[in-house]
Amino acid sequence: MLLILLGVLVMHLIILILLIVSTAASTWSVGGDGTTDLWYTCRNSNGGYHCKPAISEDWLQAVQALMILSLLFCFFSLIAFLFQLFKLVKGGRFFFTAIFQILASVFVMCAAIIYTVMSPDDGSVKFGYAYVLAWVSFPLTLISGLIYIVLRKKE
Known part of the structure; x- marks a missing residue:
């Protein structure tokens, strides 16, 4: 049982790291002369790398807000899991943790869908690694939330 709890905890920490990197990284889309993320647009021009705030x-x-919400809910889910791990009665399920984790999954999915649909459709622009990490973190977060629903506290 201890190995299962440790595995779930490690998976949760990996998901949290993926969400932090995908929210803060500067490569949601890559163009011919620069990158764009949720916060800045950076371009190579005049022999330098210049960044300006992203379009408003x-x-x-909405994508910024949803990614921050997914981060917060994933973090609160981790805190709730650790709290329930020590305070939950024997045989109890981690429903509170599961709800937070599934909400984080829904938020990151909505953010990635909105970015996919609304990002400029230019032939030279490709999606970057932060965008891919957001999509990778979505099923992992959902699976983690479903595991918390099934998981029971033994001793």
Whole structure:
């Protein structure tokens, strides 16, 4: 039982790291002369690398908010798991933790879908690794939430 709990905890920490990197990294899309993320647009020009704040459109602000919410809910889920691990009665399930983790999964999925649909469709622009990490963290977060539903506290 201890190995299962340790495995779930390690998986949760990996998911949290993936969400932090995908939210903060500077490569949601890569163009011919620079990168774009949720916060800045950086370009190679005049022999230097210049960054300016990202466009202030509603869809990008929605993606920013959803990614931050997914981070917060994943973190709160980790805190709830650790709290329930020590305070939950024997045989109890981790429903509170599961709800937070599934909500984090839904938020990251919605953010990635909005970015996919609304990002500029230019032939030279490709999605970057932070975008891919967001999509990778979605099923992992959902699976983790489902594991918390099934998981029972033994001793």
